[in-house]
Amino acid sequence: MAELLTEICGTKLRNPTILAAGILGVTSATLERAANSGAGAVTTKSIGPIRREGHPNPVVVETPCGLLNAVGLSCPSPEESIEELKKTIKELDIPVIASFYAHSELEFGNLAERISGVKPHLLEANISCPNVENDFGMAIGTDAEASSRITAEIKSMTDIPLIVKLTPNVTDIREIARAVEDAGADAIAVINTYGPGMAINAETGRPVLSNMFGGLSGPAIKPIALRCVYELYDEVGIPLIGIGGIQTGKDMAEMLMAGASACGIGTAIMNRGVEVFSEICRELEEFMDEHGYSRVRDIVGLAHR
Ligand SMILES: Cc1cc2nc3c(=O)[nH]c(=O)nc-3n(C[C@H](O)[C@H](O)[C@H](O)COP(=O)(O)O)c2cc1C
Numbered sequence: 001m002a003e004l005l006t007e008i009c010g011t012k013l014r015n016p017t018i019l020a021a022g023i024l025g026v027t028s029a030t031l032e033r034a035a036n037s038g039a040g041a042v043t044t045k046s047i048g049p050i051r052r053e054g055h056p057n058p059v060v061v062e063t064p065c066g067l068l069n070a071v072g073l074s075c076p077s078p079e080e081s082i083e084e085l086k087k088t089i090k091e092l093d094i095p096v097i098a099s100f101y102a103h104s105e106l107e108f109g110n111l112a113e114r115i116s117g118v119k120p121h122l123l124e125a126n127i128s129c130p131n132v133e134n135d136f137g138m139a140i141g142t143d144a145e146a147s148s149r150i151t152a153e154i155k156s157m158t159d160i161p162l163i164v165k166l167t168p169n170v171t172d173i174r175e176i177a178r179a180v181e182d183a184g185a186d187a188i189a190v191i192n193t194y195g196p197g198m199a200i201n202a203e204t205g206r207p208v209l210s211n212m213f214g215g216l217s218g219p220a221i222k223p224i225a226l227r228c229v230y231e232l233y234d235e236v237g238i239p240l241i242g243i244g245g246i247q248t249g250k251d252m253a254e255m256l257m258a259g260a261s262a263c264g265i266g267t268a269i270m271n272r273g274v275e276v277f278s279e280i281c282r283e284l285e286e287f288m289d290e291h292g293y294s295r296v297r298d299i300v301g302l303a304h305r
Helices: 028-036 078-091 105-116 144-157 173-182 219-235 249-258 267-272 276-291
Strands: 006-008 011-013 017-019 041-043 060-063 066-069 096-100 122-126 162-166 187-190 194-198 213-217 240-243 262-265
Touching: 017 276, 028 041, 028 078, 060 213, 066 194, 066 219, 066 267, 078 096, 078 105, 096 105, 105 122, 105 144, 122 144, 144 162, 144 173, 162 173, 173 187, 173 219, 187 219, 194 219, 213 219, 219 240, 219 249, 240 249, 249 262, 249 276, 262 276, 267 276
Parallel strands: 017 041, 017 262, 041 096, 096 122, 122 162, 162 187, 187 240, 240 262
Antiparallel strands: 006 011, 060 066, 066 213, 194 213
C-alpha cells in the first residue's frame, strides 16, 4: 500500500488532503467532522479583525462546472473565533491551520499575534478574497509590494510558520510569490477563487447573487490552479499547497505532480459529502499502487521532468 504521509513546514500530515478555508470551518464541531472523515489537516474559515456580517443571501450559486460564492468574509468577533480555534486545537489530533484576514499591515500583524497565542500549527494569511471591498482581500494579493509588506509584518509578530494564500487573478503570479517568499513566507497556498464571475436568472432577468459578482471554485478552475502550482514550483523554494477543483484522487495526483506537497479541498465537499477526504485518499492510494509509486514525495513535482 502506498504511504500518504506528507509535510508542510515541518508539520507532519497523515495524508495530503486539507480542508480548504471557508468550507465547514466556522465551528470546532464542523472542523471535527472533516478530521473524522480523514482530512490530513483542517483550515478554519478566515478569522477577521472585527465581527462582519458578510453579504446578504443568496451568497452561493451552482454553475455547470463549479460554485460562485460571495459570502463576503463573514465572521464572528476575533475573541469568539479565537476561543473556537482554541477548542478545535485541543480536540483534534491533526494539524489546524488558522486562516485570517485584515485591512492593513498593522492589523494583519496584530491579529496574527493574537491568533498565535492559542498555538495553531500553521497560520494562513488570506490576501486573496475576490468578493469584498477594495481595501482588503484581492486588492492586497494583486500588489506585490503590499503582499510583501504584509507578509513581513506578520512574520515580525509570530514564530508560527506562515502560509500566504494567493489569488490567480494576476498577470504574473510568480512575481507575487517571489515577493512573499522574500518577505519570509514559509509556504504558499494557491489558489483562492477565480474571477469574480456572475450568474443571471433568465426567468427574473436579475443577477442571482446579492453581491452580483462572486468567486468561482470547483472543477472549472482546476486547470488554472494546476498552472499556478506548476509555475511556482520552478519559481520558489518553499512548499506549495495546491487548491482548486480537486474532486478525486487522480485530480490530487495531478496537483502533486505539478509540485504541491499537500492539497486543499473545498467545493468537492458540496458534491461528494464530507467523506470526500477518506474517499480521495483511497483513490490516491489505488492510483499510486497501480502506477508503482510508494510515497507522496515520489510524485511531488513529477510533471517537471
Ligand atoms: C463558500 C466558500 C467560502 C470560502 N471562504 C474562504 C475563506 O473564508 N477564506 C479563504 O481563504 N478562502 C475561502 N474560500 C476559497 C477556498 O478555500 C478555495 O481556495 C477555493 O474554493 C478553491 O478550491 P475548491 O475548488 O476546492 O473549492 C471559500 C470558498 C467557498 C466556495
